[in-house]
Amino acid sequence: MDYFALFGLVPHFVLDRVALDAAFRAMQAEVHPDKFASADAAVQRQAMERATLVNAAYQTLKSPVARGRYLLQQQGIEAFDPANTQMSSAFLMQQIAWREQLETAQERADAAALDHLEAEIAVAAQQHEARLAALLDERHDHLHATETLRELRFIEKLAEEIHAAFDTLDG
Amino acid sequence: MALLQLSEPGMSTAPHQHRLAVGIDLGTTNSLVATVRNGLSVVLNDVHGHALLPSVVRYLDAEGRSEVGYSALDKASVDPHNTLISAKRFMGRGLKDLPDLAMLPYHFVDAPGMVQVRTVAGAKSPVEISAEILKVLRARAEASLGGELVGAVITVPAYFDDAQRQATKDAARLAGLTVLRLLNEPTAAAIAYGLDNASEGVFAVYDLGGGTFDISILRLSRGVFEVLATNGDSALGGDDFDRRIYCWMLEQAAISVLSDHDKQLLLARAREAKEALTDHPSAHLSAMLSSGQFVDLTLTEAVFTPLIESLVGKTLAPTKKALRDAGLKAADIQGVVMVGGSTRMPRIQAAVGEFFGQTPLTNLDPDKVVALGAAIQANLLAGNRAEADMLLLDVVPLSLGLETMGGLAEKIVPRNTTIPCAQAQEFTTYKDGQTAMNLHVVQGERERVADCRSLAQFVLRGIPPMVAGAARIRVTFQVDADGLLAVTARETRTGVEAHIEVKPSYGLHDAEIARMLKESNANALADVAARQLSELKVDAERLRDASVIAVHADGALLSAAEQTTILALAEALAVALQGDDAALIKRANEALNRGTAEFAALRMDASVRRALTGHRLEDL
Numbered sequence: 001m002d003y004f005a006l007f008g009l010v011p012h013f014v015l016d017r018v019a020l021d022a023a024f025r026a027m028q029a030e031v032h033p034d035k036f037a038s039a040d041a042a043v044q045r046q047a048m049e050r051a052t053l054v055n056a057a058y059q060t061l062k063s064p065v066a067r068g069r070y071l072l073q074q075q076g077i078e079a080f081d082p083a084n085t086q087m088s089s090a091f092l093m094q095q096i097a098w099r100e101q102l103e104t105a106q107e108r109a110d111a112a113a114l115d116h117l118e119a120e121i122a123v124a125a126q127q128h129e130a131r132l133a134a135l136l137d138e139r140h141d142h143l144h145a146t147e148t149l150r151e152l153r154f155i156e157k158l159a160e161e162i163h164a165a166f167d168t169l170d171g
Numbered sequence: 172m173a174l175l176q177l178s179e180p181g182m183s184t185a186p187h188q189h190r191l192a193v194g195i196d197l198g199t200t201n202s203l204v205a206t207v208r209n210g211l212s213v214v215l216n217d218v219h220g221h222a223l224l225p226s227v228v229r230y231l232d233a234e235g236r237s238e239v240g241y242s243a244l245d246k247a248s249v250d251p252h253n254t255l256i257s258a259k260r261f262m263g264r265g266l267k268d269l270p271d272l273a274m275l276p277y278h279f280v281d282a283p284g285m286v287q288v289r290t291v292a293g294a295k296s297p298v299e300i301s302a303e304i305l306k307v308l309r310a311r312a313e314a315s316l317g318g319e320l321v322g323a324v325i326t327v328p329a330y331f332d333d334a335q336r337q338a339t340k341d342a343a344r345l346a347g348l349t350v351l352r353l354l355n356e357p358t359a360a361a362i363a364y365g366l367d368n369a370s371e372g373v374f375a376v377y378d379l380g381g382g383t384f385d386i387s388i389l390r391l392s393r394g395v396f397e398v399l400a401t402n403g404d405s406a407l408g409g410d411d412f413d414r415r416i417y418c419w420m421l422e423q424a425a426i427s428v429l430s431d432h433d434k435q436l437l438l439a440r441a442r443e444a445k446e447a448l449t450d451h452p453s454a455h456l457s458a459m460l461s462s463g464q465f466v467d468l469t470l471t472e473a474v475f476t477p478l479i480e481s482l483v484g485k486t487l488a489p490t491k492k493a494l495r496d497a498g499l500k501a502a503d504i505q506g507v508v509m510v511g512g513s514t515r516m517p518r519i520q521a522a523v524g525e526f527f528g529q530t531p532l533t534n535l536d537p538d539k540v541v542a543l544g545a546a547i548q549a550n551l552l553a554g555n556r557a558e559a560d561m562l563l564l565d566v567v568p569l570s571l572g573l574e575t576m577g578g579l580a581e582k583i584v585p586r587n588t589t590i591p592c593a594q595a596q597e598f599t600t601y602k603d604g605q606t607a608m609n610l611h612v613v614q615g616e617r618e619r620v621a622d623c624r625s626l627a628q629f630v631l632r633g634i635p636p637m638v639a640g641a642a643r644i645r646v647t648f649q650v651d652a653d654g655l656l657a658v659t660a661r662e663t664r665t666g667v668e669a670h671i672e673v674k675p676s677y678g679l680h681d682a683e684i685a686r687m688l689k690e691s692n693a694n695a696l697a698d699v700a701a702r703q704l705s706e707l708k709v710d711a712e713r714l715r716d717a718s719v720i721a722v723h724a725d726g727a728l729l730s731a732a733e734q735t736t737i738l739a740l741a742e743a744l745a746v747a748l749q750g751d752d753a754a755l756i757k758r759a760n761e762a763l764n765r766g767t768a769e770f771a772a773l774r775m776d777a778s779v780r781r782a783l784t785g786h787r788l789e790d791l
Contacts, residue, residue, distance in 0.1 A: 025395050029562050030779045033591060034653040037351050037552035042768045048651055052591045163495055170488040
């Protein structure tokens with residue numbers, strides 16, 4: 001089942017989030033196990049499987065990294081194939097700089113520095129998403145889209161680490 | 172029945188019959204039962220007019236007779252070893268998980284999976300103790316509603332892990348209740364609050380109960396309650412505030428050794444003082460200890476506030492985490508709903524108000540709001556026509572994962588994933604010729620397995636010998652709408668499979684539940700059979716009616732032959748229903764069930780298509 005088709009959307013990286021959210025809720029309202037609470041076990045199981053699928057599709061389309069990966073998979077490309085880790089040297093340098101900033105902020109328990117880094121990363125993520133939109137939706141340049149997506153995934157992981165660092169600060 | 176529920180509005184199915192269903196808030200300190208009556212959610216009182224049932228069970232004798240509630244609470248200091256208070260804190264917990272053991276007057280027995288307490292009635296597990304409370308609430312509801320319940324929604328703290336949820340479900344089954352759903356307490360509160368106020372937007376529910384703390388961030392939009400993030404501490408609540416006062420009393424009165432009787436007495440005085448401080452600047456504490464020492468103290472707000480400040484802080488840390496997980500700031504929150512008796516403390520209200528920059532909402536009784544919301548959900552799940560079309564989308568509170576090399580936990584289902592959900596991950600063998608793989612399922616956020624909760628261990632056997640790294644073992648985690656986990660492991664080249672409902676290692680085995688049920692029902696076996704027959708008949712009639720109506724409504728989805736088959740099966744069931752042969756009815760019912768399973772799926776798909784094409788997206 002194609003996730004975009006499931007929600008009645010065109011398979012694009014640029015996505016109408018309001019339409020996605022509305023379609024997701026409309027569909028869960030039909031298939032959610034709560035609607036079949038007094039049904040027999042077989043029907044309950046079907047409802048659980050369908051609701052699970054709808055949730056998985058929504059999670060995939062909602063996240064830019066997962067959505068980009070899914071679009072490339074539909075083209076037969078596994079963006080996160082461990083055999084392919086190519087990234088530009090400029091981005092690698094940037095990675096190292098960000099990592100150092102994160103480590104320093106963690107060592108000093110410096111919430112302001114974490115805030116600053118988080119904001120910087122958010123800008124980088126936006127830029128990458130804009131580039132991905134152009135590469136996937138307009139130029140159909142899968143090779144460069146794959147590389148940009150890997151960078152975006154790195155950014156997302158770093159954002160998660162910043163998130164975890166904040167959690168640690170909060171105790 | 173699925174077929175029944177899929178009928179379109181306006182196309183009435185069977186003659187409308189109100190099915191009795193309740194919402195139960197099984198609290199650490201107090202429990203309540205509520206139901207929807209004439210379209211309104213109401214708490215059911217006992218014969219004395221009490222809404223709250225103190226969650227206290229006192230075992231009276233070796234036969235296992237017990238008293239529950241206020242009468243038991245009154246005996247807590249007289250009979251401390253047999254009077255169990257706050258048993259919810261022990262649900263799904265082993266002895267090593269329990270802090271503050273020294274402060275508790277119970278004789279704990281370390282049993283596999285879950286701790287037990289030795290009483291005059293023998294060793295009792297927290298599941299059995301909780302079942303006593305649920306039985307009283309069930310009886311109250313049945314007396315008040317004048318009939319048998321079709322089921323109940325039982326609430327659990329959002330931050331309860333799988334073991335604690337499973338233990339709660341077991342307790343309900345032991346009390347003879349059909350569990351329609353386990354519902355997270357803050358979500359239940361949001362339902363009651365949201366429907367009452369027709370709210371839209373993002374809300375925070377701050378739920379500080381007797382023994383647990385939850386914070387949930389929800390988006391409310393046109394009847395959809397979507398939990399964005401949840402966090403908490405399943406071992407933090409009003410009890411901890413009492414203990415701070417208790418310790419302060421020991422220190423002030425220079426008491427070192429206490430009998431169990433005195434412990435309970437002072438804890439009760441501590442709680443009274445805490446409650447008095449809600450409306451007064453100071454509280455008086457006095458108690459005569461068994462040693463003859465007279466304790467006489469005054470606790471002022473100025474002393475109390477610093478005493479509890481670190482506990483207040485312990486609720487704000489999870490609050491910050493939940494907000495961050497939801498990708499929001501405190502200023503994005505439209506309203507903060509206060510739930511749980513402990514939120515009556517002025518210091519809590521001030522701290523929460525300061526954190527969110529707004530006065531928290533306290534217009535619904537914080538003791539009742541969870542049960543009221545659970546009743547609304549129960550009414551809906553029981554299939555009664557509800558006044559509001561409502562949908563709950565809840566999440567997994569704590570990440571679920573597997574142990575990998577080096578004692579590390581690999582997360583499979585991250586926290587705050589919307590349920591129901593399934594995630595799969597591939598693993599491989601690390602030795603040549605390895606034919607079995609041990610899988611250790613854990614829950615928690617920490618990296619090391621030792622710091623997470625161990626939920627289950629099982630072995631996938633029969634992997635054909637291959638070189639290391641050649642086998643492809645796909646492990647699937649499925650979390651259902653109750654938030655309960657099932658794990659399946661499969662070697663994908665050969666199809667060798669192993670499956671586990673995570674339950675048996677921490678909860679009770681089915682056989683154990685059956686034994687307990689039998690013990691408590693020993694003299695009511697005939698009643699049970701009669702009741703089962705009547706339940707079976709009601710269900711079968713519903714299925715028969717629904718099937719016939721569905722064929723008439725959506726026959727277009729079927730071939731003529733398929734229609735005839737279903738109608739013939741429905742007729743066979745109708746014939747069986749004229750007699751009292753339970754086995755025959757069951758067989759005919761199952762045959763019709765099987766015969767309509769595919770039709771039900773077709774109707775579900777058709778209704779999904781209608782949902783998408785019937786409306787334009789902007790109308791949704």
